[in-house]
Amino acid sequence: MKKPILVGAVLYDPKVSVIWDIIAEYFAHNGCPIDTIFYTNYELQVQALLAGSIGIAWNSPLAWLDAQRQSKGTCRAIAMRDTDRDRQSHFIVRQDSEIESISELRGKTVAVGAKDSPQATLIPIGMLQAHGLEPGRDFQVRRFDILVGKHGDHIGGELEAFRCLASGEAAASTMLDLNWQRWTQDGTIDPSRYRILASTDRFDHCVFTVRSDFPKDLEQQWLGVLFSMQYDNPKHREMMDMEGLKQWMPGRTTGFGPLSEAVAKQRFFEQ
Amino acid sequence: MASLPLFPVTMVGSWPRTPALLRAQKQKRINKLSVDEFERLADAAIADLIRVQHELGIDIITDGEQRRDNFYSFVAEKLDGVRLMTLAEMLDIVEDKAGFEQILQTLDVPAYSLSNPTCVGRISRRRPLAVDELRFLKRTSDRPVKIPLPGPYLLTRAMFVAEVTRQAYPTKEALAEDVVAILRAEVADLIAEGVDFIQLDEPVLTEVAFNPGKTRTFMCASLAARGDPSEELEFARTLINQVVEGMSGPVFGVHVCRGNWSQNESILLEGNYQPLASCFHQLKIDQLVLEYATRRAGDLLHFPGKSLGLGVVNPRTPEVESVDAIVACVKKALTMYAPRELYLNPDCGFGTFSNSPVNQSDIAIAKMKAIVTASRRLRAEYEMEQS
Amino acid sequence: MNEQYLSQVRVLSHENAKEASVAVRRQCFSVGQAIEFDSEAPLASALEYVLGALGADIVTGFKRLADRRGVAVDEVEALITGRLNNPLVYLGVVGEKGNPGLEHVSVKVFVSTFAPADTIEEVWQEVLRRSPLVCTFRRAVTLELNWKAAF
Numbered sequence: 001m002k003k004p005i006l007v008g009a010v011l012y013d014p015k016v017s018v019i020w021d022i023i024a025e026y027f028a029h030n031g032c033p034i035d036t037i038f039y040t041n042y043e044l045q046v047q048a049l050l051a052g053s054i055g056i057a058w059n060s061p062l063a064w065l066d067a068q069r070q071s072k073g074t075c076r077a078i079a080m081r082d083t084d085r086d087r088q089s090h091f092i093v094r095q096d097s098e099i100e101s102i103s104e105l106r107g108k109t110v111a112v113g114a115k116d117s118p119q120a121t122l123i124p125i126g127m128l129q130a131h132g133l134e135p136g137r138d139f140q141v142r143r144f145d146i147l148v149g150k151h152g153d154h155i156g157g158e159l160e161a162f163r164c165l166a167s168g169e170a171a172a173s174t175m176l177d178l179n180w181q182r183w184t185q186d187g188t189i190d191p192s193r194y195r196i197l198a199s200t201d202r203f204d205h206c207v208f209t210v211r212s213d214f215p216k217d218l219e220q221q222w223l224g225v226l227f228s229m230q231y232d233n234p235k236h237r238e239m240m241d242m243e244g245l246k247q248w249m250p251g252r253t254t255g256f257g258p259l260s261e262a263v264a265k266q267r268f269f270e271q
Numbered sequence: 272m273a274s275l276p277l278f279p280v281t282m283v284g285s286w287p288r289t290p291a292l293l294r295a296q297k298q299k300r301i302n303k304l305s306v307d308e309f310e311r312l313a314d315a316a317i318a319d320l321i322r323v324q325h326e327l328g329i330d331i332i333t334d335g336e337q338r339r340d341n342f343y344s345f346v347a348e349k350l351d352g353v354r355l356m357t358l359a360e361m362l363d364i365v366e367d368k369a370g371f372e373q374i375l376q377t378l379d380v381p382a383y384s385l386s387n388p389t390c391v392g393r394i395s396r397r398r399p400l401a402v403d404e405l406r407f408l409k410r411t412s413d414r415p416v417k418i419p420l421p422g423p424y425l426l427t428r429a430m431f432v433a434e435v436t437r438q439a440y441p442t443k444e445a446l447a448e449d450v451v452a453i454l455r456a457e458v459a460d461l462i463a464e465g466v467d468f469i470q471l472d473e474p475v476l477t478e479v480a481f482n483p484g485k486t487r488t489f490m491c492a493s494l495a496a497r498g499d500p501s502e503e504l505e506f507a508r509t510l511i512n513q514v515v516e517g518m519s520g521p522v523f524g525v526h527v528c529r530g531n532w533s534q535n536e537s538i539l540l541e542g543n544y545q546p547l548a549s550c551f552h553q554l555k556i557d558q559l560v561l562e563y564a565t566r567r568a569g570d571l572l573h574f575p576g577k578s579l580g581l582g583v584v585n586p587r588t589p590e591v592e593s594v595d596a597i598v599a600c601v602k603k604a605l606t607m608y609a610p611r612e613l614y615l616n617p618d619c620g621f622g623t624f625s626n627s628p629v630n631q632s633d634i635a636i637a638k639m640k641a642i643v644t645a646s647r648r649l650r651a652e653y654e655m656e657q658s
Numbered sequence: 659m660n661e662q663y664l665s666q667v668r669v670l671s672h673e674n675a676k677e678a679s680v681a682v683r684r685q686c687f688s689v690g691q692a693i694e695f696d697s698e699a700p701l702a703s704a705l706e707y708v709l710g711a712l713g714a715d716i717v718t719g720f721k722r723l724a725d726r727r728g729v730a731v732d733e734v735e736a737l738i739t740g741r742l743n744n745p746l747v748y749l750g751v752v753g754e755k756g757n758p759g760l761e762h763v764s765v766k767v768f769v770s771t772f773a774p775a776d777t778i779e780e781v782w783q784e785v786l787r788r789s790p791l792v793c794t795f796r797r798a799v800t801l802e803l804n805w806k807a808a809f
Contacts, residue, residue, distance in 0.1 A: 017749050018696040040746070040753030048752065187480060187546045190569055294772070297809045301732065359735065369697055381735035381768035381808050626809050 004033040005222060007208075008045045008054040010063075011038040012153045019242045026239065030225040041149030042116075046070065049211060056222070059209045060151035061118045061259050062268075067209055069269060074212040077251030078219055079226055083244055084205040085255060088177045089119045091197040092165060092189075099171060102131050102198045108171035109140040111161035116268075117152025118259045119205070120161065124174040126262025127200045142170050155179055162189065172197060204255025223250075275415065277610050277653050278601065278646040279330035281580070283526055283560060284342060284419040284472070285620030286335025286635065287628035292316050296340055296625060313338045314407060321411050323636060328643045331415045331468055331614075334404050341624045342472055343421035343429055344386045349400050350453065352392035352439065353430060358382035361389070364434050384626050390430040392439045394449050400457045405464050415467035420457065422473035422525065423514050424507035426450050447510055454514045462520045470524040470560055470580075471511060474619075477529045479503045480546035504550040512555045524558035524580055527551075528619040529567060543569025551577075562618030563600065564592070573607040582618035583645070584638045587629040591637040597645035610653045615642050677701055693748050693758070709738040709763070715791040716767060723788075724771075724781050731778075733770035738763065740799075760799045767805040775807065 009020060020036040027034045037054050039045040042063035049057040050070055056078070059067060067075045091110070093099050099108070105128065113120025121143065125135055135141045142164055144157030152158075158175040162183075165173035175183075180196070183189040208226075210219060229236045231246040240246065263269065288296070295312045298304035317334045324332050339345035347355035358375065359382040362368050375382055401418045408416040421429075427450050430436065431443040440446040454471075461469060479500050515523050527547065544551065544561065551559055551574050560580030562568050568582070581604050583597045597615070604613055621635040622628035630638075667682040669689075676691045676699075690701030702710065713736040724731040740763045742748075744756030769778055782805050786792050795801050 014695045014745050038751040044753045190543050383733040
């Protein structure tokens with residue numbers, strides 16, 4: 001029996017294990033068995049990746065940066081979902097708000113997600129900093145630390161931040177573009193009462209990460225199976241819908257600029 | 272309908288049943304009480320309720336759905352090809368059993384106590400659905416009367432239980448054709464008997480819009496497969512318009528709430544009517560009966576060309592809304608609607624499911640009294656302006 | 659140990675690692691894995707079987723005892739809810755603490771009857787006293803047991 005490749009993933013809900021079971025079955029069926037090791041937070045997962053306990057880590061963008069930081073930039077980003085590329089975060093305000101630009105958030109309260117959420121906290125605050133606004137000094141941050149350690153997985157804090165805006169306790173809230181899309185369609189957010197004030201630069205999100213010494217042939221074999229998933233194949237579609245993508249893409253690192261700058265400015269890893 | 276005063280007050284439908292009537296309903300269900308004996312008890316309960324409505328000064332009278340165990344399952348007693356099945360019986364035959372659990376736990380009732388009218392053969396009207404209710408109302412009150420009917424989309428989704436219905440109808444669309452035909456026949460009969468207001472109940476529409484991932488509805492034990500929300504809403508719109516096509520005489524209303532199965536507000540659906548706006552605009556009816564008395568309802572929306580049955584009190588709370596608060600709610604609506612376009616009612620019924628009413632009669636009476644008082648005050652103000 | 663008080667079943671594995679077969683007397687039934695997070699899973703999990711067994715013990719016990727005492731009960735239904743200390747430990751999630759076992763089980767029994775409440779309460783107390791699984795669970799977890807009349 002072939003030894004399985006160990007893939008790490010952070011679990012925010014036991015139901016997510018079902019998706020990984022389906023993925024594992026797919027890989028086994030295609031001659032490249034994997035076993036998923038779950039972690040309660042990304043810090044443990046990055047440690048495990050760098051210690052060699054797992055071969056591949058499904059990393060958040062912040063976990064990617066952490067792995068690079070600790071490995072002196074030697075890890076490889078080998079694959080990601082199409083939906084992980086070119087994301088944006090939005091600053092949301094009330095439709096009747098007098099605020100028309102980012103600069104006008106000076107002196108105001110901005111509701112954000114969990115302290116370690118790239119999309120709902122780090123990158124948006126980074127954008128404010130790029131506009132010369134420092135948290136605490138130039139604007140107040142109201143943070144919603146939901147599932148800290150999980151890097152904003154599963155809307156960590158975004159809905160709470162929006163509710164803070166809705167109740168009038170904040171002038172703006174932050175959220176991922178995909179969440180704005182979903183919530184304005186399903187009635188959670190009334191698009192006639194709220195609008196997007198501004199959006200961050202585009203950034204990339206989760207990525208499968210390996211160490212520099214992960215065997216290339218194993219990597220190619222594994223990627224071969226991953227990329228064989230096709231959305232127009234009815235047998236793959238349900239699985240890919242659960243995974244939240246239409247296509248697996250090669251990993252790239254060009255999209256981590258906004259987060260990288262934000263993390264540096266906010267000294268995230270020094271806290 | 273005879274000319275109504277401004278801001279006419281009515282109920283949405285149901286009223287809490289007395290313990291005696293609930294007991295009688297159960298006994299009838301297990302054949303320990305005859306239909307005639309039950310009807311006599313129900314007549315007495317309804318006569319009492321009509322007297323209460325008269326004393327309060329309610330303008331459009333209903334019978335509180337006292338003869339029905341809930342707002343839609345009663346059709347099983349009137350239709351051939353439909354069997355009233357408890358959820359306990361359905362758990363035995365349906366594949367997706369977990370789908371029912373949420374309804375049962377949310378309502379905090381056992382599966383044996385919740386019934387669903389299930390299509391088990393070709394359907395046809397054995398008896399009229401509500402003509403007998405209307406006749407009793409007409410005999411007992413000289414005021415305009417309203418008859419609520421389960422809407423065609425609600426009935427289709429509730430009755431289509433694939434595991435048993437497919438022996439008669441291959442798809443829910445096929446079943447819907449006969450549902451529409453039955454409702455049209457019923458509407459025609461009600462019009463002939465002089466009904467003043469027919470309200471089609473379609474609470475499932477909010478569930479389609481706000482719970483797109485769920486197969487099962489909270490409103491009823493429906494098992495029809497989940498479709499794309501926009502397709503489902505289009506389907507619902509088509510059916511409703513088919514029912515009312517060419518019919519005239521009474522006011523036709525469609526009631527869409529966010530669920531009325533529990534006093535726990537946090538588990539009811541939330542979201543304004545925006546996702547349903549396109550559907551509402553295209554309905555060929557006279558009035559939308561909507562809920563606006565809770566924060567969950569979001570902002571008021573305007574639907575030109577239709578009057579609004581404005582929900583001004585929450586039927587589920589023990590606190591009675593103040594007259595001032597109700598007046599304020601109506602005045603907000605008056606920024607979008609003309610006075611003649613507003614009717615006042617609770618957000619929903621007081622006893623949607625007979626065995627788990629959301630309130631007690633004395634509180635329901637107090638709430639209706641507050642609405643009537645508010646209506647009188649507004650009437651005095653706006654009738655002067657209009658004259 | 660007195661052999662007449664032994665209860666035994668034989669359990670067999672499958673090629674599908676998520677399924678086991680239980681053979682007892684003339685029955686054979688399938689059980690799924692310990693805990694099931696997949697709402698589409700075809701088999702009841704071992705945990706669900708345990709909760710179902712507790713409920714069946716009470717529901718059959720109640721009906722039987724009511725019948726024998728001539729107390730008219732139309733329906734009895736139980737909702738069993740088990741709370742695990744930490745199901746993530748079952749999944750082997752690194753960094754999680756606690757254990758995957760049950761720590762609290764609540765049993766809510768609905769009874770459809772016109773019999774007086776005190777009569778039903780007497781039947782209820784006797785059922786609990788004589789229930790093998792209630793007595794077992796009581797020693798292992800916090801067990802909450804309630805009944806209510808429901809038509």
